[in-house]
Amino acid sequence: MKNFILMLSIVVLSSAMVQAHTTSFKDSTKTKNNPIIPDQDNAGLILPKGFGALKVTDAYGKPRHIAVTPEGYIYVKLARLYNGNGIYLLKDNNGDGRVDEGMGFGDYIGTGLALKNGYLYASSDENVYRYKLNNQHEVITPNKPEEIVYGLLNRREHESKSITLDNDGNLYVNIGAYSNSCQVQDRVPESPGMKPCPILDSAGGIWQFKVDQLHQTYGNGVHYASGLRNVVGLDWNTQTNTLFVMQHGRDQLHDNWPNLYTVQQSAELPAECMYEIHKGDNAGWPYIYYDQFQHKKILAPEYGGDGKKTAGEDAINPVIAFPGHLAPDGLLFYTGNMFPEKYKHGAFIAFHGSWNRAPLPQEGYYVVFVPFKNGKPSGEWEVFANGFAGKAPITSARNAHRPCGLAQGPDGSIYVTGDNKGAIYRIIYTGK
């Protein structure tokens, strides 16, 4: 009898243990599907009501553009090598939303990064590469990328080559102009503009290449758009089936033309412009800039302008004109389902932040949202995520987090990189 009781209790106990084991196992799977909890302080960000943020990592150097796979794995391109690597694949292994593991590859620095149809695309400041992915969206041969494009101009001013892809097998690459306003002497007071501007042959525009052809360069590509001084943020809008770009407007109207512009005017002019681009478009740089107060294309002082004369009749108009010098570095059209209806198909723009607005306080250092309907802005732009540079007024760029890259996660959350102090944020909608 005693023996029987012992046996029974062993059976009961061990079955309880098995039970306990399965429950704890179940629990851990459940956490994987549990909502991600934002950081207590929302990672220092100021967000609209109902949104929260977490710092996903701050351990991988200076992340520029970013993409997220259907599994929630993150790829980032770095501005500086980190442990000898220019790209990282980052994984969260326990489902808490924070990065636990990083795999580095790619021994080149750069900005551009995109995921499409089983490939990862990444750019150096001269070339574009692609990497085949396995069915988990992991790169198969990290040390053997295919070179899609090579030999793009890098004169170390506006050198980053941002990329995006359409749905018809084309790759779009920005080649920034190595100049402020195509002066004979760059940024020298009253130095005139070169006419015609020789830079426009091989830079200051967007080039289109095929995604699946190796070793293309200028001769193989299509000069898709010109007259764009420097574009860092760009995205393919799947609603309109067109390319949208954010141009960095020119600097130093007062420094270089003190008789024509006050410091105040120079701090606010010209606009940072969003353009919708069709093949063959010209946005007018360096001959004109867009004045967001007069709502006009104004002849640049390097080409005889005085702040009032208009020009650029053949140049396209911006879709939206933002305040000057905010430095848009990331553009993302939101197609997710996590955020409230108003955000659907709208544009998020990561502004790196200004250096060029003294004597006014510096501006930017935030992520902006613009609602869109039928491919057109349907309301005013608003600051969506702020606080990257701490409290206003901002006088230092060195000590700020500077938003750069944007990506949408499979759940509809959005990711923002900060490339200065180095951080990746994830913004989620909690409704609370």
Added chain:
Amino acid sequence: MIKKINFIVSGFFLLWLIIAAIPPNQNNGIKASIQRGEKVYNKVCLPCHMADGGGVPNMNPPLIQTSYVLGNKTTLISIVLHGMTDRVAIDGDYYSNNMAPHNDLTDQQIADVLTFIRNSFGNKASAVIPSEVKAIRQKN
């Protein structure tokens, strides 16, 4: 006793030597130069190197404790006179903007602005005087 007097006298003598060695108003001179230099800085250099001298990451270098600001005056003066587009590593980092020549500034203004940056943003280094600027301007 004699020893003590001797000591005091030689002490005074030393002090006199030191005072005599400093040209009159040198300290005031540096202060005034820094003040004038700040005005030049705010007008000409601040748009790129920023109010805190911290520059703009990857774009315009900082002027805080850099080997150029604290180093050789000849190089420093030439940077302001002739600009800098070398794309050399500045204390390990590269910057992608172009600094234009500022040879429209007078010898006095360049001396002042360099004296200002060498004594601001946590920097401490000797003053730059107009004759040093003049010598380098004439060389080229």
